[in-house]
Amino acid sequence: MEWEPVIGLEVHVQLATRSKMFSGSSTAFGAEPNTQASAIDLAMPGTLPSANAEAFRMATMFGLAVNAEINRRSVFERKNYFYPDLPKGYQTTQLAQPIVGAGYLDLTLADGSNKRVRIHHAHIEEDAGKSLHEDFHGMSGIDLNRAGTPLIEVVTEPDMGSAEEAVGFARQLHSLVTALGICDGDMSQGSMRFDVNISVRPKGQAKLGTRTETKNLNSFKFMEEAIALEIDRQIQVLESGGRIAQETRLYNGDTKKARTMRSKEDSNDYRYFPCPDLLPVVLDEAYIEDVRRQMPELPEAKRTRYVAELGLSEYDAGTLSGDAATAAYFEEVARLSGQAKLAANWVMGDLAAQLNRQELSISQSPVSAAHLAGLIKRLDDGTISSKMAKTVFEAMWSGEGDTDTVISAKGLRMVSDTGSLEKIVDDIIARNPQQAANYRSAAEDKRPKMLGFFVGQAMKASQGQADPQQLNKILLEKLR
């Protein structure tokens, strides 16, 4: 039988506010445990929450970016459950009246086709702390630094039919929230976490199969693996006559295995009710318009502009506009060098390769946009050859200064002056009479390959600094 997977996502996006959702504590990552937890975050008796206005601005921005209705009135509710990293014994979240209503995101898939994924809603909530189960001699430690960090949870409709589509959505969402500046997008620090709902059904059947939820995936790679694994598992279970149990699962990216975390029977009754400590938040038209005016350019608009105004290919424009930091870097290089196409080639080529190799993000690049632009200028004005440019780039990468500094330090300057090149060529022909004779007597179609010998010798003689085009021209003349 042919099976059809059905996938929906719940994505936790950590908002890049400076302080927490309901307290003034810092949200910075990586501090000593419990140093960013105030009396409010610890749920000390008598403390009260006050909502972070910036989180509402960011959530509104998100809603506008996914073409969603912004609810004029949103209400915080308490989701009740006990866990040591949840200090109040309830999570403050939104349920019946979330800030962002139904919207959608249009994906461009790898094969160039388009796909619309509907967003059911997105709501604001606070993150929990972390339980640390190692290094405490059989006890658990609690770190409440993350407790109260603002999140938006984005809930999609079950509109995706494959791991590729789900990851495509995840990537596009990542690109969107980083472009909006509402999330730092750092998945390794948990800034975006994905819960994946998966079911399969016989192709053509309207009724959905029983779904499972795989929680807390924090990389695109794990997400893709986990989805593929779960689809296979479900198909296997069904084909061997079994039934899918509705359950929550955990995927381990190291062992590439998944396991049941809890079954539906164990699930809590969260006893949601409106939080009496927080008033409903009412946003008016003027506020929403104000946020709309302050929105940065979205990836989709950037892509269109790169093609129309900068003359980039669809592919290059798509790649560069996908990541906010990359786009900003590219635009700076293009602006300073005046060479958009060359800028695109370098950012996507040598720079991306080096960053990849050393696992750096573009914001950590040792070569600044200004330095790369300087390189492109020298390339463009003929000071250096493409080959030299690679040498210069590597030198800049190792911190040897900007393009002009490297060029003069290494004495890298193309020899294009006809006089000196002619001298070199004459010399080589004189020293290699046999090769010259062979060349001259060879058939026209054999000649280009034989010319390589002379080019190589001339390059060697000029210590690599000969202008290749000029050299070619002179060689062809002299060997005629």
Added chain:
Amino acid sequence: MHNLTITQMIRELRQKRFSSVELTQHFLTRIQKLDATYNSFISVTEEQALAQARAADRQLAAGEAHPLCGIPLAHKDIFCTAGVRTSCGSKMLDNFVPPYDAAIVENYSRAGVVTLGKTNMDEFAMGSSNETSYYGPVKNPWAHNCVPGGSSGGSAASVAARLAPAATASDTGGSIRQPASLCGITGIKPTYGRISRWGMIAFASSLDQAGLMTRTAEDAALLMNTLASFDPRDSTCVNEPIPDYTASLNQSLAGLKIGIPKEYFGEGLSAGTASAVEDAIKTYEKLGASVHAITLPHSNLAVPAYYVIAPAECSANLSRFDGVRYGYRCENPQNLEDLYKRSRSEGFGDEVKRRILVGCYALSAGYYDAYYAKAQKARRLIQQDFVEAFKQVDLIMGPTSPSPAFEFGAKSKDPVAMYLEDIYTIATNLAGLPGMSIPCGTVGSKPVGLQIIGNYFAEARMLNAAHQFQQHTQFHELAPAGIN
């Protein structure tokens, strides 16, 4: 000294008849001598009080002191006090010392007010008799075999017995007005949102309101000036201008329209209480007020709605008491579930557990609409009743509680009988309105309270009406026997 009102103490302090240290020491000595009988204090902060009094004396000598500087006050043990154990009447918080002050404690400390200690209360403010306190019941100074009312029983008894000139208190369903009534003193619960809830340990967040226990309305007005402040830390605190509550105390009551809800004089109201309240209303007529029969048709929904909403909110508010970060933790927990179960089972008393369970039930899947949602509808109807009534009248008056103080144990086995203690006070919490109780007579040796309900933020009008009554009656001057 202890028979002086705060208004008088302020004058005497400035005339140097006594210092704040002498005044404070006087009350500390009285607490030491008499409170073994009443049990109105959970903690007495003697050292800190004397240090505060010395500081107040220096400020008074410098001549730039706040009017309340050097006046001793007791705080209900529901208000967090930095460095001083704040138990909320519970074993759960017997060891809890907050590192911060409640907003109202901050306000009074800034004014130079001296804190005598923390007063006894029903556990987590859940009760109407002070019998649910982990620290034992409080005796009513008027009848030692009777309850002082609750939950602010310690605050009420300490003021009635002249162990403190005044005390802060809190009111979720009547916890200021009912004990004020049973102890023959003046109690005020301001409008919801008038007073910051920051640092007041939550019972039911949408109903909880801090207020005062004093001997006179004039003292209440004076203390209200410092109690009220806008506080951005409490999102439900309302940024309304704060009047000088003492400014309008002496306005004539001529033309004041008083509404008498017929629902507050029905079955269940004791004859003695009814006649004292009716006499008080006649006094108001003599003072120039006009009396109008009104109706609050949804009054019968108040107690049932309250006993869904308050437990629902408390079931979540009390989840933080889990034995993990502070407060009571059971011995040798075997695992996480055991830690939760035993810490909470051993740390909470029966009434608290009952309300948590009721609240969880009312919010659980399948019951939410039948209970919680319906109770919220009833709440809106009750609020609407008052909105309509205040279109016709300026103040509403009636009894505070159905009968005077009852004996220990009389209702503690019957939760519903206990809940009906608050039948006249609960509706104002549901509507968020301000209310007062002032002494208006006695039945035998026991005081009776008159309840005054005002419109939103009409505390000044309520205080004026209460003060005028006290200018023409002596009920507020009566003192229980045996306190001197």
